[in-house]
Amino acid sequence: MIRLPRTCYEAIIEHARREAPFECCGLLAGKRDRVERVYPITNRADQAADLFAERGLMPRAGADPATLPAERYFMDPEELFRALREIEAQALDHLANYHSHPATPARPSRTDIEFAAYWPHVYHLICSLADPDQPDLRAFRIVDGQVTEIPIVVEDE
Amino acid sequence: MAVTILIPAPLRRFTNEQASVQVEAGTVAEALAALDAEYPGIRDRICEPDGRLRRFVSVFVNGRDVRSLEGLETPLRDGDEVGIIPAMAGGQ
Ligand SMILES: [Zn+2]
Numbered sequence: 001m002i003r004l005p006r007t008c009y010e011a012i013i014e015h016a017r018r019e020a021p022f023e024c025c026g027l028l029a030g031k032r033d034r035v036e037r038v039y040p041i042t043n044r045a046d047q048a049a050d051l052f053a054e055r056g057l058m059p060r061a062g063a064d065p066a067t068l069p070a071e072r073y074f075m076d077p078e079e080l081f082r083a084l085r086e087i088e089a090q091a092l093d094h095l096a097n098y099h100s101h102p103a104t105p106a107r108p109s110r111t112d113i114e115f116a117a118y119w120p121h122v123y124h125l126i127c128s129l130a131d132p133d134q135p136d137l138r139a140f141r142i143v144d145g146q147v148t149e150i151p152i153v154v155e156d157e
Numbered sequence: 158m159a160v161t162i163l164i165p166a167p168l169r170r171f172t173n174e175q176a177s178v179q180v181e182a183g184t185v186a187e188a189l190a191a192l193d194a195e196y197p198g199i200r201d202r203i204c205e206p207d208g209r210l211r212r213f214v215s216v217f218v219n220g221r222d223v224r225s226l227e228g229l230e231t232p233l234r235d236g237d238e239v240g241i242i243p244a245m246a247g248g249q
Contacts (some may be wrong), residue, residue, distance in 0.1 A: 025245070057248070085163075121167070
């Protein structure tokens with residue numbers, strides 16, 4: 001179970017809507033199973049075409065890098081580094097990563113599962129905007145390629 | 158130069174869960190070599206067999222990505238902080 005204050009839940013959905021049709025991404029920090037802070041990170045997928053191509057994870061051969069953020073995310077490394085330091089400085093734990101699926105369901109894709117290999121100890125939250133009126137936010141553990149859904153409990157403060 | 162290497166959570170199993178390691182090094186490459194001498198195997202997670210930085214790893218000196226500096230040859234000064242993080246990436 002992951003406990004998400006309503007303000008954080010709404011911040012993630014707001015971030016996903018603001019970036020659509022591109023994917024949004026960011027980190028969630030807190031203590032034990034309760035999120036306390038949302039750290040939005042810039043999606044630099046347009047600069048990471050080589051990273052996806054190297055693993056055969058480009059959406060299409062010859063896809064224009066400028067359109068990649070609509071189907072891929074790559075967190076800006078310097079922002080990510082700063083956010084992780086900030087989380088440590090606040091004596092919080094990095095609990096989760098989040099990103100959006102602007103047009104597909106909230107299930108980890110092959111690309112998500114492959115890159116999750118480096119972060120098996122955090123939850124992976126996905127916010128689907130496939131139905132724009134009904135955002136669907138779900139959390140997963142992804143360990144050794146195995147995906148397990150984790151219930152999200154939205155808490156009213 | 159005495160520098161501090163900040164170890165990201167996914168690589169701490171190599172460092173007995175230590176979050177930072179002090180080494181003596183004049184460049185980022187030397188710092189990673191010193192780290193690997195102390196904790197064998199960790200450099201393979203950061204560099205390709207030919208020594209290049211792996212594409213899904215970013216290395217920082219005082220918060221600046223070394224890809225925007227001089228790569229692994231970026232010089233280090235006393236007290237510098239070397240950060241390492243694997244990419245966070247995915248898609249739909
Ligand atoms: Zn995804």
